[in-house]
Amino acid sequence: MADRPGDLGLNEQEAEELAARVWNALGFVQAPDEFSDEGVTLIKGMLGPGSTVDPAALIAASRAIGQPLARLAEWEAEQIQLLARDPAVGLSQEELIETVARVHDEVWRLHLANRLARVDTDAATxxxxxxxxxxxxxxxxxxxxxxxxxxxxxxxxxxxxxxxxxxxxxxxxxxxxxxxxxxxxxxxxxxxxxxxxxxxxxxxxxxxxxxxxxxxxxxxxxxxxxxxxxxxxxxxxxxxxxxxxxxxxxxxxxxxxxxxxxxxxxxxxxxxxxxxxxxxxxxxxxxxxxxxxxxxxxxxxxxxxxxxxxxxxxxx
Structure with missing residues (x-):
């Protein structure tokens, strides 16, 4: 069985409730009874070092990440299915998913670098x-x-x-x-x-x-x-x-x-x-x-x- 969210550094009840809220804020309808290994890794990354977590900030960050990615995934799913059925493309659905994931990572890194270059904590609001x-x-x-x-x-x-x-x-x-x-x-x-x-x-x-x-x-x-x-x-x-x-x-x-x-x-x-x-x-x-x-x-x-x-x- 996969790990329970109670193993993530908080007590059982707190971790259960917070993990479910994070899962929902990321755009998923309902937290599963048991999280997959990938789910545990994801929630661990979101929770950070246990007791130092600010639940309100965590939920807000989860929502900010989940909402645009859900919209993007909805559009990409349609395009990937169309391309996978096109013999001229010559790539399977899994290969297309891997290609899109690499594009996501590179584009995100470029945007992040541009944004960090513009950030000035002393600038007027x-x-x-x-x-x-x-x-x-x-x-x-x-x-x-x-x-x-x-x-x-x-x-x-x-x-x-x-x-x-x-x-x-x-x-x-x-x-x-x-x-x-x-x-x-x-x-x-x-x-x-x-x-x-x-x-x-x-x-x-x-x-x-x-x-x-x-x-x-x-x-x-x-x-x-x-x-x-x-x-x-x-x-x-x-x-x-x-x-x-x-x-x-x-x-x-x-x-x-x-x-x-x-x-x-x-x-x-x-x-x-x-x-x-x-x-x-x-x-x-x-x-x-x-x-x-x-x-x-x-x-x-x-x-x-x-x-x-x-x-x-x-x-x-």
Missing amino acids: DVIIGFADIVGYTAMSRRLQMVELERLLESFESQAHQIVTDHGGAVVKSLGDAVMFTAPTPAQAASIALALQDLTSDGVLPTLRIGLAEGPVLMRMGDVFGEPVNIAARLASSAREGTTLVDQNLADALSGDDEVRVKHIPTLSVRGYRRLKASALSRAPHPDAPPEPKVRESRRRAKDRKASQDDDVAED
């Missing part, structure tokens, strides 16, 4: 948070076939990720029809937003609306928390089709940047903020450029309301 959201996604998802919708989301995520990283930012997570990212400086955040909007103007992506906010945040388990996250999300949902809104902190920081134009707008009343100060961000026009054509305000507002109503239906 202020960062810029951004949300880029596809306008009218709910109505679009009803209209498109599933294959078309998958291609759209894949194009959006891949193009957005490329732009964010090319300009020195980092993608925090993809939310289907939205991408959340961070940028280290106001100028880089502005460059990311403008480049994303350029994609939509070129017809590569549907129209976006973007919100940016600057301030102190808590970075925990690969995610970001704090008021700038809430403000950036509210600004994105309040932005007009094809526009970017920034908070007061970022507007002030960009006020002397000749590459962009920051235009104050009336204060917004959104969930959690009755008088949220915001500004519209755009690229500064070239001195020799002709004046931009005027768009009737009533028509623009009608389109914005229509897109917002479509998305609100899904939230309700």
Whole structure:
């Protein structure tokens, strides 16, 4: 019989309960009555030196590891089965699994090295948070076939990720029809937003609306928390089709940047903020450029309301 979790350095009851919680946090529905040798090794590695374990931190770490790996494994299982049945590939399912495992290890090590190189314990916690959201996604998802919708989301995520990283930012997570990212400086955040909007103007992506906010945040388990996250999300949902809104902190920081134009707008009343100060961000026009054509305000507002109503239906 395999070892019981009670042999892991804690007393029997404590180890049983903690091992079951770790197992669940890793994404498995129920802890087995008896752990396999691999399971014991895994739990031992997670528990560390017995009594020094912080159960809350352990559960949080298990969840942070298990959730993304479960999603990744679900997609990879489909691909591995397809490839194993393809005679042109010439690899068995077990061989493909070993190949994928080696790729995982190498990619993880590269990401870890890059992250460790960027870590500075003395750095300020202020960062810029951004949300880029596809306008009218709910109505679009009803209209498109599933294959078309998958291609759209894949194009959006891949193009957005490329732009964010090319300009020195980092993608925090993809939310289907939205991408959340961070940028280290106001100028880089502005460059990311403008480049994303350029994609939509070129017809590569549907129209976006973007919100940016600057301030102190808590970075925990690969995610970001704090008021700038809430403000950036509210600004994105309040932005007009094809526009970017920034908070007061970022507007002030960009006020002397000749590459962009920051235009104050009336204060917004959104969930959690009755008088949220915001500004519209755009690229500064070239001195020799002709004046931009005027768009009737009533028509623009009608389109914005229509897109917002479509998305609100899904939230309700």
